[in-house]
Amino acid sequence: MDPRIQQVLSPKQQMQLCFSLQQALTLLQMPTLELSSWLEEKIDQNPLMQRKEHSFKNRTASQPTFFQELQVPYTISLFEHLMNQARLVFSLPQDLQIAEWIIGNLDHRGFFIEPLHLLPPHLDPSKVPSILIEIQQFSPCGIGATSLQESLLLQLRSQGKENSLGYHLVLHHMEQLLQGLFQSIKQQCKLEEEELQTAIRQDIAPLDPFPGSRFQKNDLPPLVPDLFIRENQGTWHIKVNEQDLPRYRINSPIQALLSVEEKCFFKRYLAEATWIQTALAKRKQTLYQIAKYVTKKQKNYLLKKESALSPLSFKEVAEELQLHESTITRAVFEKYIDCPLGIIPLKGLFSHALSDHVSSDQAQKLLKKLIEMEDKKAPLSDQALWQQMQQLGVSCARRTITKYRKILRIPSGRCRKVF
Numbered sequence: 001m002d003p004r005i006q007q008v009l010s011p012k013q014q015m016q017l018c019f020s021l022q023q024a025l026t027l028l029q030m031p032t033l034e035l036s037s038w039l040e041e042k043i044d045q046n047p048l049m050q051r052k053e054h055s056f057k058n059r060t061a062s063q064p065t066f067f068q069e070l071q072v073p074y075t076i077s078l079f080e081h082l083m084n085q086a087r088l089v090f091s092l093p094q095d096l097q098i099a100e101w102i103i104g105n106l107d108h109r110g111f112f113i114e115p116l117h118l119l120p121p122h123l124d125p126s127k128v129p130s131i132l133i134e135i136q137q138f139s140p141c142g143i144g145a146t147s148l149q150e151s152l153l154l155q156l157r158s159q160g161k162e163n164s165l166g167y168h169l170v171l172h173h174m175e176q177l178l179q180g181l182f183q184s185i186k187q188q189c190k191l192e193e194e195e196l197q198t199a200i201r202q203d204i205a206p207l208d209p210f211p212g213s214r215f216q217k218n219d220l221p222p223l224v225p226d227l228f229i230r231e232n233q234g235t236w237h238i239k240v241n242e243q244d245l246p247r248y249r250i251n252s253p254i255q256a257l258l259s260v261e262e263k264c265f266f267k268r269y270l271a272e273a274t275w276i277q278t279a280l281a282k283r284k285q286t287l288y289q290i291a292k293y294v295t296k297k298q299k300n301y302l303l304k305k306e307s308a309l310s311p312l313s314f315k316e317v318a319e320e321l322q323l324h325e326s327t328i329t330r331a332v333f334e335k336y337i338d339c340p341l342g343i344i345p346l347k348g349l350f351s352h353a354l355s356d357h358v359s360s361d362q363a364q365k366l367l368k369k370l371i372e373m374e375d376k377k378a379p380l381s382d383q384a385l386w387q388q389m390q391q392l393g394v395s396c397a398r399r400t401i402t403k404y405r406k407i408l409r410i411p412s413g414r415c416r417k418v419f
Helices: 003-008 011-029 032-045 078-089 093-104 125-135 148-158 165-172 174-179 182-189 193-204 260-297 314-321 325-332 360-373 382-391 398-407
Strands: 049-051 227-232 235-240 248-250 336-339 342-345
Touching: 011 260, 011 325, 032 049, 032 260, 078 093, 078 125, 093 125, 148 165, 148 174, 165 174, 165 182, 165 193, 174 182, 182 193, 227 260, 235 260, 248 260, 260 314, 260 325, 314 325, 360 382, 360 398, 382 398
Parallel strands: 227 336
Antiparallel strands: 049 248, 227 235, 336 342
């Protein structure tokens, strides 16, 4: 806070101003859905904030809108999918209860790692192993396994590949496979390169390591854009999403009809309602200004004319808009924009500069390209990749290459080797 203002304000006023600023920053940080819930609560608590009717039902097809409500099809959960099979297999009520307990305790991968001592006391623990074996025959293959190795073995057995080289590798060399120690496997198993490559490609690669994960999509929360950005004949149109917020009006009481006690009662609510209105307007203005500047800097990327982002930092935007860098950070936090690229995080349009003309996003895309072009039988190490990046004019630390490779979910050179 400016020291000159502090000298004028009393300690109580300074405390109130600091609290008000903190509240405004909190409001700025809220994504649209969270802000909507918060505002609904405030409207219910404040007698001077009167709710308006939403206009969604009155909107006609001819009226322009930035946002269209989507009908999301229902997707069955993993629990429902397995319980439908369990009811056909287990006829005894207690067996079905044990099956339900096992299915209910599968993790997001579809694995069963729950300790048996957590089994409810009215169920027989001696029946759990046999019922678990039965569940492991359910669809999808590999479900109910106690480890990744067991899941892969279950899938191979369901394909009748118990005598295959792939089954042998998973059963006896699982850790080496995960670490990419293919040379060691060849020596121990006395295999030719083509034999090992064929077994991995045909038997192991098609398997699903986490058979339960395909049922997790229906658990994702709805993604509501906070900003809408559209381009029309060279002009960018930016709109802050307000249609998902509850509408309200402030009804000021008629002062002449109020007693002294009533005036004191309503004064606090009127101050709160007015502050909320001001804070919402400030939030809208800040988000609009940030989106406008970001769109200007990244217009070629948004229009798909360039595959990589231009360098853009929070500090640059803060200096341009004459705001504190922390304010930009809060404003961008968990915000999404609906733009020509789809619905993407607003934060995803920021990229710090590695040099005057290269952003981290551009460096990552270049690194990915170098790895795609490498000889798969002799993949590049992180040191070799760093040297090539240096030769191409991208100045960065050696450890940055490893960091970017992990961000891109690209394994190390040893694990990328193909025989």
